[in-house]
Amino acid sequence: MIRAQGLTKRYGGGARAKTAVDRLSFEVHPGTVTGFLGPNGAGKSTTMRMLLGLDAPTSGHCTVGGRAYAAHSAPLTEVGALLEARSLHPGRSAYHHLTALAHTHGIPRSRVEHVLATTGLTDVAGRRVKGFSLGMGQRLGIAAALLGDPATLVLDEPVNGLDPEGVLWIRNLLKAQAAEGRTVLVSSHLMSEMAVTADHLIIIGRGRLLADTTVEKFVRESGTGSVKVVSPAAARLAELLAGPGVTIGGDTPGTLEVRGTDAEHIGRTAAAHAIPLFELTPHTASLEQAFMDLTHDSVEYVTPDGAHLEGAAA
């Protein structure tokens, strides 16, 4: 369990003072993957650095597993971390890198074999790290994070620069780690990736909390999610679904575009009235739009015509 309370980080002073993290409070629970989202410069990395004791908060505090990170006697067995800027000794092999880390932290060598297998690096374990591709480097960073068999994982942008196979691999790994009861906090500025990886979302903008919710609730409450329904009795179904907060559109006969309720409710309503359905498709593509709507006012880098730079809320 991770807990941040009133977490604040200010850089510099006077007119040039910059508040990177602003009175942030949230909890991250075990057994779920929690996505930590925000546009570029929102304060995600700074928050993670504070959680890991690499930056001191200006005010507020944070705990991992009930204590400040520095108060853990064997932090690697409590928290495994992957930060964006990693320092690897280029001349060392992956195996050597992990054994050195295990040795200095009193972790048995058997764990090295285990994490090499988990991250698919067994066959290249003897190769020097300097010859590693970006994806292999990410896998090695994750192997190091898993080394101490920690109860908590904190990963900063683990899918950055990975190919689709690597992205899928990380997604499945994170879900498996959470299913084993670990607390998993993973940052990203990609809403679409988090929508399929995370169960819970913490969204920040300009260092402030914008949303702390489940993926499912975020979609539902954003009001932009819709469900496409195709039925030979579309008109009758539309009458049954009509109600407060529900809007029903659709340009093609027999097709409805339903907003304000979910596919489960539509399916149950249709079944209860013996209405056949040919299609029932929730559209989650609008998630990206909901994220952009939420973070729009918090985007740091905006061009004069209003377009976001650097894919700020991509």
Ligand SMILES: Nc1ncnc2c1ncn2[C@@H]1O[C@H](COP(=O)(O)OP(=O)(O)OP(=O)(O)O)[C@@H](O)[C@H]1O
């Ligand atoms: N050492 C520092 N000194 C001054 N300002 C800093 C420092 N580190 C971060 N900042 C500023 O704090 C803000 C938050 O940065 P941070 O890197 O935490 O954001 P982020 O959400 O991780 O962004 P990104 O998605 O681009 O990695 C930014 O405006 C950044 O310029």
